[in-house]
Amino acid sequence: MLVSATEMLNKARDGHYAVGQFNINNLEWTKAILQTAQEMNSPVILGVSAGAGKYMTGYKTVSAMVQSMIEDLKITVPVALHLDHGTYEDAQACIAAGFSSIMFDGSHYAIEENIAKTTELVALAHSKGISIEAEVGSIGGEEDGVIGAGEIADPAECKKIADLGIDFLAAGIGNIHGKYPANWKGLDFEALDKIHQATNGIPLVLHGGTGIPADMIKKAISLGVSKINVNTECQLAFAEATRKYVEAGKDLEGKGFDPRKLLAPGVEAIKATVKEKMELFGSVNKA
Numbered sequence: 001m002l003v004s005a006t007e008m009l010n011k012a013r014d015g016h017y018a019v020g021q022f023n024i025n026n027l028e029w030t031k032a033i034l035q036t037a038q039e040m041n042s043p044v045i046l047g048v049s050a051g052a053g054k055y056m057t058g059y060k061t062v063s064a065m066v067q068s069m070i071e072d073l074k075i076t077v078p079v080a081l082h083l084d085h086g087t088y089e090d091a092q093a094c095i096a097a098g099f100s101s102i103m104f105d106g107s108h109y110a111i112e113e114n115i116a117k118t119t120e121l122v123a124l125a126h127s128k129g130i131s132i133e134a135e136v137g138s139i140g141g142e143e144d145g146v147i148g149a150g151e152i153a154d155p156a157e158c159k160k161i162a163d164l165g166i167d168f169l170a171a172g173i174g175n176i177h178g179k180y181p182a183n184w185k186g187l188d189f190e191a192l193d194k195i196h197q198a199t200n201g202i203p204l205v206l207h208g209g210t211g212i213p214a215d216m217i218k219k220a221i222s223l224g225v226s227k228i229n230v231n232t233e234c235q236l237a238f239a240e241a242t243r244k245y246v247e248a249g250k251d252l253e254g255k256g257f258d259p260r261k262l263l264a265p266g267v268e269a270i271k272a273t274v275k276e277k278m279e280l281f282g283s284v285n286k287a
């Protein structure tokens with residue numbers, strides 16, 4: 001069932017595990033993630049970036065697809081449909097389209113502007129029972145053409161944003177989107193601990209979950225991270241499986257060109273990735 005992400009993340013914080021946010025790109029992605037969540041009896045967050053929303057023709061299409069799929073597949077685990085890194089306008093459009101959760105990324109604004117816009121969106125989201133994530137300190141790497149420098153968030157600024165009544169907070173701690181470079185210094189746990197201490201137990205969000213070693217993920221969870229975003233890893237798994245299928249010439253055998261056959265190995269690869277992450281994050285059987 002479609003729910004806001006607040007309750008599932010508060011439970012994750014109290015139970016010392018994390019819920020995965022897996023970004024969706026199309027029907028196959030959505031189906032693979034929902035079926036795996038049901039199979040694992042795990043809560044799940046479907047992330048939609050503005051670019052992916054546009055690709056799927058708009059937020060209304062995404063919302064209708066997800067809500068119908070939950071019904072048709074008889075998905076009973078808690079599912080949140082969440083806008084990932086939204087602008088002020090995206091956030092309003094997703095609230096209107098029936099999303100159950102939004103992220104307003106005002107990290108590139110000066111802190112006062114971030115506070116003003118976040119305050120307004122908290123009131124709007126909460127008036128409709130929708131959860132809201134905000135961000136302090138931009139996450140490194142590239143997301144939809146926006147390059148973040150990988151800042152370490154200031155705990156005092158994190159407190160200011162957390163105090164606005166947001167439901168969970170994304171704070172930069174050296175994490176980046178996409179693949180991590182070979183010379184990456186790792187997560188800054190000292191910064192994470194300070195942010196956790198300063199923000200009164202609000203569930204924290206770790207963006208850029210692809211390629212962070214398992215021991216760092218576990219340590220981050222122990223220091224207050226309750227939501228971990230995974231995007232690139234599913235894309236890499238899908239691409240690799242699809243490439244193998246084509247390289248093996250399977251699309252040329254019989255009806256191997258049928259999209260339902262051509263896309264099947266990629267879908268299985270997404271399922272395996274999501275399953276592995278749910279096990280690592282500890283969300284299995286927490287629905």
Ligand SMILES: [Zn+2]
Nearest residue numbers: 139207208229
């Ligand atoms: Zn992100």
